[in-house]
Amino acid sequence: AQSVTQLDSQVPVFEEAPVELRCNYSSSVSVYLFWYVQYPNQGLQLLLKYLSGSTLVKGINGFEAEFNKSQTSFHLRKPSVHISDTAEYFCAVSNDYKLSFGAGTTVTVRA
């Protein structure tokens, strides 16, 4: 069975502060990992993905994520957030047969 756990449902953060969103997964086979972002009342957009190779993946809008196989984690980070980063963030895991999404983390950036 495959599952995705996003450890924080809500993350408030001040503008220009760093943020980390945590994602853990379980799978019996090799996986591909994704982070998607959803702005209010919109669909999801891809932030970044890990397929293979370097465990540090850089995405759009200054986000990056690190794949840790031993910890089965794929945490998302940004060193300095903007008001426009206020959104819901979804971690997703795929194993060629199934794509599973986490429950989402709502990031609220305050001035």
Add this chain to the structure above:
Amino acid sequence: DGGITQSPKYLFRKEGQNVTLSCEQNLNHDAMYWYRQDPGQGLRLIYYSQIVNDFQKGDIAEGYSVSREKKESFPLTVTSAQKNPTAFYLCASSTGQAFSGANVLTFGAGSRLTVL
């Protein structure tokens, strides 16, 4: 510009009525998907389709129906059998094989259904 168009954006339904949500893509993608989004539950797969005239049930297909008569269109009908239909519905598409690991999903802007 290529993308996915969902309509209507907002829809209200009385109990006992069927409603159909439209999803059209001009990306020439083979696979199309319908997800339901509820607060705190992430995205749950309703149906998906790999090719025209073929579709498969997802995790929560009960009370929903779909068709795939054209490659670019994948409408979803929420039937009166769906007991709790109020939700945000997202259509998506991808190239190649459905759920093939490296495939990235492209999403529409969603349709919000409210049952009165």
